Amino acid sequence: MVGVGGLFVMGGGFVPETFPQALGALSVLLAFVNVSGGFIITKRMLDMFRRPTDPPEYPWLFAIPGLLFGGGFIAAATTGMAGLVQAGYLVSSLLCITSLSGLASQATARRGNILGILGVASGMLASLAAVGFSPEVLAQFVGVAGFGSIVGAIIGRRITPTGLPQTVAALHSVVGLAAVLTSIGSVLVDLGHISTLHLVTAYLGVVIGGITFTGSIVAFLKLAGRMSSRPTILPGRHVINASLLGGNAALMGTFITMAPGAPMTAALCLGASTILSFLKGYTTTAAIGGADMPVVITVLNAYSGFALVAEGFMLDNPLLTTVGSLIGVSGSILSYIMCVAMNRSLTNVLFGGISSTTTSEHKIEGQITKTSIDETVDSLANAESVIIVVGYGMAVAKAQYAISEITRMLRAKGVKVRFAIHPVAGRMPGQCNVLLAEASVPYDIVLEMDEINDDFGETDVTLVIGANDTVNPIALEPGSPIAGMPVLNVWKSKEVIVMKRGMASGYADVPNPMFYMPKTRMLFGDAKTSCDGKN
Incomplete structure (x- = not known):
């Protein structure tokens, strides 16, 4: 859904004509890589659970109501029907909620995946109606979205279950970068005439998305064996992390106060904050060992959801807020469940190693018994x-x-x-x-x-x-x-x-x-x- 945010920043003609429009197009491309790859990977993994004795399924039947809704929506859009976009957002949100519910059970997971596809498609259709693209920009969108979908499909078809964790981390990085690009692009469109709420939420989108981007890249490298799975402990890392967050907070104040009168200074603050967020994502995730990567993946998933929430408030888009909340909260709950299973706190996983509290030493006496x-x-x-x-x-x-x-x-x-x-x-x-x-x-x-x-x-x-x-x-x-x-x-x-x-x-x-x-x-x-x- 992060592509919906980029959609509202796109413009120009067959190609973008300004820097913000280019950022919007790139965000849409990255989003469709994630969406296409994610749904295909999910389908392939779920198909592995099918048993020979399972009754036949007819997923193509879901295309009938999908086509009826799409055709009816387009027909109604040509008449200028009031409230049509909000109705489309409502349908998309309900489908995404139902999809998440279906994915919670093995018996309904495949249906949940299909409902998720319909939810994203209906949300994208409603968003296209909201922006009212010219035929040239619409062609640009189709080209960008189509290319991203092809790349995502190639990734989804090639991945194996063994490589699933690092692929999920890589897709999270794509979502984080797309959120950063959308947030920056939406601000640069008209920095001198923008609401305070837009400034705050765009800034938060950059911070959360930036941490998600580099944090996911580090997780990918660790899981893929291209980076040591051992924690990379920087000297004074807690001071470094606190300084990075403090820098983000200070730049946020300057960004908000300077945006109306000094847009160039505000843009520099936003760029500096982006760099600090990228560094924060690296320093935090690199210090986490490979055994804690399951929790890191769920936390990064939650981050991507909260970045989407920030986009929703930034663009006054209830669909992004709803879907982002679903992703963020579900990721947070799963992170909590994982931490309970390891008897760890989330702060201990993210900012420390195994508890440093005093523990008793265990010396085991005896001999092992080997077998053949x-x-x-x-x-x-x-x-x-x-x-x-x-x-x-x-x-x-x-x-x-x-x-x-x-x-x-x-x-x-x-x-x-x-x-x-x-x-x-x-x-x-x-x-x-x-x-x-x-x-x-x-x-x-x-x-x-x-x-x-x-x-x-x-x-x-x-x-x-x-x-x-x-x-x-x-x-x-x-x-x-x-x-x-x-x-x-x-x-x-x-x-x-x-x-x-x-x-x-x-x-x-x-x-x-x-x-x-x-x-x-x-x-x-x-x-x-x-x-x-x-x-």
């Missing part, structure tokens, strides 16, 4: 119930297909097999679910932590693949670095087999006593190689 692939196969084959716990290690080793084959063979023998997914497993929420769906693991046996945590005590064998902190019983001990963090009660199983490359600790750098328990056996090696050996 053959012994693991025997244990799984002789079990009546098996729970497989997967984590980031599965994604790194790309072991989902081998795991799926193991699951298929065990179920063919009558073994009850289920999967346990921790809320922060993988590099972004739902990544492990998508990877398993890609490998054709039935989603009805993939359960969340709250759904399966009480069943470990009745399970014959639990197979842990690529998980560490999320199965660490030290979280139950007061005073430990991860005290209070919800964990999977794997150690309650009758037998536990842990697949790891070595004995390295997880992100929290806390030893895991479960590895030394009598019922636990360690199978060292690459997860994919070990799983292939079981087939």
